[in-house]
Amino acid sequence: MRWSDILERYNKYDDRGFIQEYLKWGERLRKAFNQATELEKIPRRVVFIGVGGSGIVGDIIRDYTYLTNRNIEVYVYKGVTPPRRIVRKSLVIGVSHSGNTIETINTLLKMHEYAPIVAVVTADGKLLEYAERYKWDINIIEPALAPRAGLPQMLGASLKMLNHVFKVDKRITRVAEKLDRLGRKLSIxxxxxxxxxxxxxxxGYTPVIYGTAYYIGVLHRIKSSFNENSKVHSYYVVFPEGYHNEVEAYEKYVNQFLPIILRYDGDELDYLIEYFNKEAVRFLTYQMNERDILYRILKTIMFFDLVSIYLAYLRKVDPYVINVINEIKEMRR
Structure with missing residues (x-):
């Protein structure tokens, strides 16, 4: 396809300039981190509450915790209330970009009486009102066009609160600069x-994302971006668990599915690739070998978010609108 055709579809189907939100991630990560407040005391256990584009923040921090071997437990709950035995000794962080996510608000209201510390990350809304009323720790972020595009703001503020544990204050600037450069390389x-x-x-294919258990948050985010931005079905499978179930589906391979394998040193996915090559299964790989783990995570997410935007242009759909999500949201009110 000619690039002039892509530019035409960009102007027609992305009149809000939604892609530009993703190209500003470095700047917004840096700003959110610098403006947020670091918590002085952090329990050994942190519980994240959030759903959708806001809920992914807890997933990413949980991945980062595992990968960097930090001395802290991170739990993520989406739309369900954690057991009291966990909450009683935890820092609870509620993340809602809009501040009006009913699942997050209701869960926090159930928990705040027995949670020792409650903090929120939000741009506005009812959550901010409740936080002020109950004197929860508050970090207000700059709003994005949509929650999924506001990931760097929400993640930056959350990392700053937990900086006593993660100590990323000196690393954030370098990561943000690298994201700035990546944005320039992938711009329209x-x-x-x-x-x-x-x-x-x-x-024209259904993207199936394969990766290891250390990157569940990344896998889930990529899948969700294809759903919301590109309006296509997608799913992800975690390995080595996938060696015990998913791979058997290739006995009768249907080529409407396109495996995308996230790779890094020591990932144990060579066996899957060897089988695909032997059986002539069409697949793609993406290398995640950056030494800085935080940048590795954010670069991968930013790259695939932009892939999902370009796929929206190819499919002639607006990557911003989420008509079905909004329709069902109204049904649930």
Missing amino acids: EKRYNEAYRMASFIW
């Missing part, structure tokens, strides 16, 4: 950039 002004090229390979 860069003809046939890497994110667009991957989107063109995926176009």
Whole structure:
């Protein structure tokens, strides 16, 4: 496809400039981290409450905790109330970009009487009102066009609160600068950039993301971005668990599915690739070998978020609107 056609679809289907939200991630991560308040005392256990684009923050921090071997337990609850035995000795962090996520608000209201410390990350809304009323710790973020595009603000504020444990204050600036450079490489002004090229390979297929248990948050985010931005079905499978179930589906392979394998040193996914090559299964790989683990996570997410935006252009859909989600949300009120 000619790049002029992509620009035409960008102007027609993305009149809000939704892609530009993702190209500002470095700047917004840096700003959110610098403006947030670090908590002085942090229990050995942290519980994140949130759903959707806000809920992914807890998933990412849980992944980062495992990968960096921090001396802290991170739990993530989405739409359900954690057991009291966990909450009583925990820092509870509620994350809601809009501040009006009913599942998050209701869960926090059930928990705040027996949680020793409650903190919130939000741009506005009812959650901010409750936080002020009950004197919870508050970190107000700059709003994005949509919660999923506001990940760097929510993550930056959450990492700052937990900086006593993660000690990323000196690293954030470097990570943000690298994200700035990545954004310039993948912008709409860069003809046939890497994110667009991957989107063109995926176009017409159902993306299936494969990775290891250390990156569940990343896998879930990629799947969700294809759902929300590209309006396509997608799912992810965690390995080595997938060696005990998912791989058997390739006995009768249907080529409407396109495996995308997230790779890094020591991932034990060579066996899967060897089988795919032997059976001539079409697949893509993405290398995650950056030494800085925080950058590795954010680069991968930012890259695939932009892939999902370019895939939306190829499919002639607006990556911003989420009509079905909003319709069902109204049904649930």
